[in-house]
Amino acid sequence: xxxxxxxxxxxxxxxxxxxxxxxxxxxxxxxxxxxxxxxxxxxxxxxxxxxxxxxxxxxxxxxxxxxxxxxxxxxxxxxxxxxxxxxxxxxxxxxxxxxxxxxxxxxxxxxxxxxxxxxxxxxxxxxxxxxxxxxxxxxxxxxxxxxxxxxxxxxxxxxxxxxxxxxxxxxxxxxxxxxxxxxxxxxxxxxxxxxxxxxxxxxxxxxxxxxxxxxxxxxxxxxxxxxxxxxxxxxxxxxxxxxxxxxxxxxxxxxxxxxxxxxxxxxxxxxxxxxxxxxxxxxxxxxxx
Amino acid sequence: xxxxxxxxxxxxxxxxxxxxxxxxxxxxxxxxxxxxxxxxxxxxxxxxxxxxxxxxxxxxxxxxxxxxxxxxxxxxxxxxxxxxxxxx
Numbered sequence: 001x002x003x004x005x006x007x008x009x010x011x012x013x014x015x016x017x018x019x020x021x022x023x024x025x026x027x028x029x030x031x032x033x034x035x036x037x038x039x040x041x042x043x044x045x046x047x048x049x050x051x052x053x054x055x056x057x058x059x060x061x062x063x064x065x066x067x068x069x070x071x072x073x074x075x076x077x078x079x080x081x082x083x084x085x086x087x088x089x090x091x092x093x094x095x096x097x098x099x100x101x102x103x104x105x106x107x108x109x110x111x112x113x114x115x116x117x118x119x120x121x122x123x124x125x126x127x128x129x130x131x132x133x134x135x136x137x138x139x140x141x142x143x144x145x146x147x148x149x150x151x152x153x154x155x156x157x158x159x160x161x162x163x164x165x166x167x168x169x170x171x172x173x174x175x176x177x178x179x180x181x182x183x184x185x186x187x188x189x190x191x192x193x194x195x196x197x198x199x200x201x202x203x204x205x206x207x208x209x210x211x212x213x214x215x216x217x218x219x220x221x222x223x224x225x226x227x228x229x230x231x232x233x234x235x236x237x238x239x240x241x242x243x244x245x246x247x248x249x250x251x252x253x254x255x256x257x258x259x260x261x262x263x264x265x266x267x268x269x270x271x272x273x274x275x276x277x278x279x280x281x282x283x284x285x286x287x288x289x
Numbered sequence: 290x291x292x293x294x295x296x297x298x299x300x301x302x303x304x305x306x307x308x309x310x311x312x313x314x315x316x317x318x319x320x321x322x323x324x325x326x327x328x329x330x331x332x333x334x335x336x337x338x339x340x341x342x343x344x345x346x347x348x349x350x351x352x353x354x355x356x357x358x359x360x361x362x363x364x365x366x367x368x369x370x371x372x373x374x375x376x377x
Contacts, residue, residue, distance in 0.1 A: 086307070126303060132345055134338070141341075156304060159343040166311040166344035 028185050032248025041185045046133060048242045049093070049183075053135035055237040056094050057143075062236060063229055063243075068096075068179075071281050075178060075207045076100040078274075078283060083109050084124040085173040088197060090162045090190075091180020092129040093136025095143050095155075097207075101127055101176075102154055128167070130160045163189040167197045174198075178207040182253040191266035198288040204268055208259075209250040210275070210282035217278050225250070256282050310335075311344050327352065 029035055031044045052059065060068045081087065081101045089098045105125055131137050137157050144150045160166045162177070162184055175194045184190050194204050212218045225247040233243025254262065256273050259282075264271045268286025275282050308317050310328035317335070318327040325334040326342055333349040335342065 124303075126307075128307075134341065134343070137341055138339070141339075157341045158308075159338075159341055159345055159348070160311060161345045164311040164346055166308055166342075168307055168309050169314070171307050 027187055027252065027254070030249075030252045032245040032252065034248075038185055042132075044245075045183045045185075048245055049133045050135045051239055052237065052242050053093070053133065053139050056136070056139065057096070059233065059237060059243070062232055067277070071207060071276055071283075072096050072100055072178060074276065075176060075205055075283055076104055078285060079174050079176065079203065079205055081105045081108070081174070086126050086128075086171060087174040087176070088128045088130060088165075088167060088172045090130050090165075090175065090177040090194070091132070091183065092176070092178070093131040093133060093140050095129060095140035097176050097178050098127045098129045098140075098155060099144065099147055099149060102149055102152075125154045126156060127154055128156045128158055128172075130158045130162070130165070132159065132161050134159055163193060165193045165197055169196050170199045172197045172199060172202055174203050174205070176205045176207070179209065181206055181208055182249050187254075187259075187262060188266070191263055191268075195266045195268060195288055200288060202288045204263065204284075204286040204288070206259075206263075206284045208253065208282060208284070210253070210259075210279050211255040212279040214278055221280060256284075260284055308342065308344070311346055312349070 028038045028041065031041055036044060049056075064071075075097065079087075079101065081104045083105050085105070087098075087101055089101070092098050102125070129137070129140060131140075137159060141150070141157055144155055149155055158166065162180065163186055175198055177190070177194070181187060181190060191204075198204065212221050229247050230240045230244045233246075234240040237243070253259070256275065256279070260271050260273050263284055263286045266286075267288065269289045271284070271286040273282050273284040305317070305319055308326070309315060310317055310330060310333070312333070313328060313330040315328060315330035318329055320327055320334070323334075324337045326337065326344070327334050328349070332352045332354075334352050335344050335349050337343065
């Protein structure tokens with residue numbers, strides 16, 4: 001795994017950037033490889049996730065060979081969750097990241113047996129799961145029940161738009177978005193909202209499918225994405241088109257360096273990213289200081 | 290935390306303090322009778338469905354008062370024209 005740092009200096013950027021306006025416009029009007037109106041994109045993406053919701057977790061396991069679990073573990077370990085934290089997981093629909101954060105905090109609590117305030121802190125821990133799609137949230141709520149996390153009160157499910165968050169300024173200790181940001185219409189607005197809701201000292205973490213550059217591996221990955229995944233989608237979920245959209249949307253999302261500079265533009269400091277599996281996924285992080 | 294049982298819900302103090310209107314970013318008022326969160330700043334109400342607050346801008350409905358005609362719409366906000374249902 002390689003870590004790259006994008007340092008933010010006043011008045012200049014260390015790294016060359018693509019014309020940001022063109023990149024942002026093309027993201028807002030692309031639905032995979034198709035061109036669409038900005039207004040349509042949200043609706044089209046919504047349709048995809050309504051359709052995939054019930055098979056979402058099985059398909060993640062199949063498509064990534066179970067690796068997505070390790071990637072999410074890595075994301076949560078970088079977050080360093082603590083009891084009493086207020087955390088927002090955006091586009092967190094089926095709950096994978098939220099459950100991991102809560103279970104990490106609960107295990108921290110169990111280790112701190114001598115701490116008499118641990119019950120208070122456990123009460124105060126609040127993980128907000130925000131998703132624009134009610135079907136995904138309903139799947140998440142059910143899974144929470146099955147995992148025994150449903151009645152704790154620490155998990156709060158909210159239907160909301162990442163571009164227009166429904167939380168107060170400076171209210172969150174942490175913000176995560178896993179495999180969600182490539183589906184939004186306006187990346188810049190999502191980053192600005194993330195910055196707004198985070199407290200000073202709060203961390204932004206984004207796990208997303210990204211770009212592979214290594215020659216041979218890239219060809220294998222492209223073959224896998226375009227020839228295998230939509231077929232698996234057809235066989236398992238009866239839905240080739242949604243999975244075609246998913247693989248196309250990965251290619252249209254800005255590459256690691258460009259996305260890192262967008263995060264810096266939103267005001268975050270200490271912006272860095274870590275490639276996993278040669279860039280198949282990347283975890284970008286930033287700090288609100 | 291929000292718990293739903295038989296259509297009546299409780300909304301914890303922590304939650305009601307942290308939630309704001311997604312459009313105006315002003316505080317929301319809880320209306321327990323009708324299961325809605327009200328944004329007085331812009332006169333819009335947001336439903337709570339199955340214990341989940343629906344705070345996407347398009348979920349909001351303009352609150353009709355005696356002074357406004359029943360079909361008035363505010364174009365600058367993303368309000369929907371039909372009632373949204375999550376059950377088919």
